[in-house]
Amino acid sequence: MSIDVKAAREDTRGTGHVTHLNNAGSSLAPHPVMDTVVGHLRREEEIGGYEAAAEAEERIASVYSSLARLIGATPGEVAVLESGSTAWAAVVSRLPLTGRRILLGRTEYWHNVLVLRQLARRDGLELVVLDDDAHGQVDVKHLQCELDRGGAGMVALTHVPMGGAQVQPAAEVGRACRAAGVPFVLDACQSVGQLPLDVETLGCDVLVGTGRKFLRGPRGTAFVHVRRELLDRLEPALHDRHRSAGGTDKIEARALESWETNVAGRLGLGRAVDYALTLGLEPIRGRVTTLAEALRARLAAVPAVRVHDRGLRRGGIVTFSVDGRTAEQVKNQLSRQTINVSTVALPPSAAPLVLDPAPEQQTVAVRASVHYYNTEDDLDRLITALP
Numbered sequence: 243m244s245i246d247v248k249a250a251r252e253d254t255r256g257t258g259h260v261t262h263l264n265n266a267g268s269s270l271a272p273h274p275v276m277d278t279v280v281g282h283l284r285r286e287e288e289i290g291g292y293e294a295a296a297e298a299e300e301r302i303a304s305v306y307s308s309l310a311r312l313i314g315a316t317p318g319e320v321a322v323l324e325s326g327s328t329a330w331a332a333v334v335s336r337l338p339l340t341g342r343r344i345l346l347g348r349t350e351y352w353h354n355v356l357v358l359r360q361l362a363r364r365d366g367l368e369l370v371v372l373d374d375d376a377h378g379q380v381d382v383k384h385l386q387c388e389l390d391r392g393g394a395g396m397v398a399l400t401h402v403p404m405g406g407a408q409v410q411p412a413a414e415v416g417r418a419c420r421a422a423g424v425p426f427v428l429d430a431c432q433s434v435g436q437l438p439l440d441v442e443t444l445g446c447d448v449l450v451g452t453g454r455k456f457l458r459g460p461r462g463t464a465f466v467h468v469r470r471e472l473l474d475r476l477e478p479a480l481h482d483r484h485r486s487a488g489g490t491d492k493i494e495a496r497a498l499e500s501w502e503t504n505v506a507g508r509l510g511l512g513r514a515v516d517y518a519l520t521l522g523l524e525p526i527r528g529r530v531t532t533l534a535e536a537l538r539a540r541l542a543a544v545p546a547v548r549v550h551d552r553g554l555r556r557g558g559i560v561t562f563s564v565d566g567r568t569a570e571q572v573k574n575q576l577s578r579q580t581i582n583v584s585t586v587a588l589p590p591s592a593a594p595l596v597l598d599p600a601p602e603q604q605t606v607a608v609r610a611s612v613h614y615y616n617t618e619d620d621l622d623r624l625i626t627a628l629p
């Protein structure tokens with residue numbers, strides 16, 4: 243099965259207005275997602291917020307089943323929150339640590355690193371930044387050595403960095419962590435929606451995803467999966483407002499949520515997940531990867547352009563620089579021609595900056611991130627519009 247690009251574009255009103263290559267920032271949502279959000283807001287206007295939520299009760303419950311299906315989990319292991327950063331911090335700050343040493347990848351999302359640094363200061367933990375291999379991916383041999391030394395409390399990895407093509411070898415990391423009995427926290431904010439994810443295959447104990455990026459959900463939506471065995475041990479003890487309805491007396495991940503929430507956004511997130519599942523994550527992955535490689539090849543053929551992407555396995559994020567122009571100048575020039583890209587600092591993480599005494603120099607690059615509804619024409623427009 244392949245993606246029907248024409249139908250996908252017809253579902254995406256924004257494609258009539260812009261050439262959107264900022265899907266790693268926030269995708270253009272398909273109209274069924276936005277219609278769901280707006281439809282619920284209308285019901286809140288018409289009958290009242292609590293009443294509209296009561297009316298949507300079954301559809302709200304199915305958001306959890308959809309998310310669970312997306313990542314191979316059970317609905318009780320999933321919570322919906324407002325941002326990936328909040329979700330990550332909410333779980334990590336409650337993890338029962340198995341040791342005092344926290345291992346993290348060099349491309350860990352900067353906010354996660356700041357949270358870890360704060361926890362390290364407060365609880366006297368040691369942060370150990372894992373080496374990259376020659377391809378810019380986490381060096382699994384180094385990870386194994388660090389696990390063998392003992393005393394590891396958790397391993398944190400960002401599956402696809404915010405400014406990178408590389409898809410980290412998360413399943414290998416998961417296997418090593420499982421064998422060592424160390425919790426593995428995977429930040430999948432940039433991989434969910436562009437790659438198939440399965441928490442069993444990945445071997446992660448916690449997985450965090452955000453709604454607005456490759457999943458094409460509304461802004462202000464995110465989710466976290468916590469493996470059942472860990473859920474019961476999160477500290478401080480989760481209160482029991484969301485104990486499972488079946489009376490099994492088990493804590494549900496929903497206890498991480500606040501009671502008050504944006505119901506419309508939540509319903510939109512569920513719709514976005516269903517939309518992606520209907521298309522199929524494997525066809526999505528195939529098309530995103532093909533378009534991104536096509537863009538890299540076109541960019542590499544332009545003499546003034548340098549493509550920065552690394553990684554043995556690469557996804558939909560393409561980073562590059564244009565000689566004699568700053569990334570901001572390139573972005574602005576493209577924007578004037580209704581082509582959306584963003585800029586990103588490389589390396590894309592606070593890990594080296596925060597932890598190394600002599601941090602590497604950062605470069606600010608242009609980030610063009612493709613999705614399945616983009617076309618070869620979109621790529622040509624970008625190349626023609628470059629300064």
Ligand SMILES: Cc1ncc(COP(=O)(O)O)c(C=O)c1O
Nearest residue numbers: 325326327351403404431432452
């Ligand atoms: C890799 C990665 N992790 C986490 C996040 C944070 O997600 P949110 O902006 O929803 O807090 C981002 C956002 O850019 C990201 O790129």
